[in-house]
């Protein structure tokens with residue numbers, strides 16, 4: 731069971747549940763071809779983003795495996811929604827989860843995705859009690875791989891041409907972090 735104590739504040743960000751009035755902001759980046767280039771979906775129309783938002787609005791907590799936690803990321807200074815985080819509860823028995831992250835390009839390259847996603851790992855390890863959290867990305871998605879490395883996740887696999895993304899065979903990278911590795915990195919950060 732994971733019921734985050736929202737809002738979660740970091741140095742520059744505020745993490746909170748999604749709301750119905752996030753549609754314009756969410757669609758402003760889900761509709762961009764550059765943002766969804768290495769994702770399985772999109773670019774999304776406004777109606778498609780509305781359907782995605784409806785799921786997120788009802789995913790502010792995690793109660794059982796198979797569900798995902800959706801977290802909206804706001805810039806603290808302006809209140810603007812700039813990012814979309816999710817944590818999927820893959821297995822209760824094996825205490826496994828998977829993170830995902832999408833940010834508006836106007837806010838790339840500032841360490842904001844790193845700042846937000848670190849909190850998502852914290853929720854997964856410290857509040858949900860996960861043992862292992864993975865992240866997967868297209869082998870061409872260097873920004874995503876670099877973020878996972880900055881988070882301290884290890885590359886465990888490069889699966890050669892194991893899927894077709896938007897018409898092209900592509901490698902998939904699998905990154906992971908264990909709870910012991912999280913504790914060690916949290917201790918180093920103190």
Ligand SMILES: CC(C)(COP(=O)(O)OP(=O)(O)OC[C@H]1O[C@@H](n2cnc3c(N)ncnc32)[C@H](O)[C@@H]1OP(=O)(O)O)[C@@H](O)C(=O)NCCC(=O)NCCS
Pocket residue numbers: 764765766768769831832833834837838839840841842843844845866867868871873874877880
């Ligand atoms: C994946 C994604 C979230 C990464 O975002 P990002 O902004 O590159 O990631 P970070 O927040 O870690 O920022 C890192 C950059 O900020 C810079 N930076 C600036 N100030 C910083 C600070 N205070 N702290 C840390 N890094 C800082 C870093 O040097 C780095 O720069 P570089 O990209 O030139 O090396 C983003 O590219 C994205 O949304 N992509 C589209 C969706 C997508 O593919 N999602 C992943 C699906 S698997």
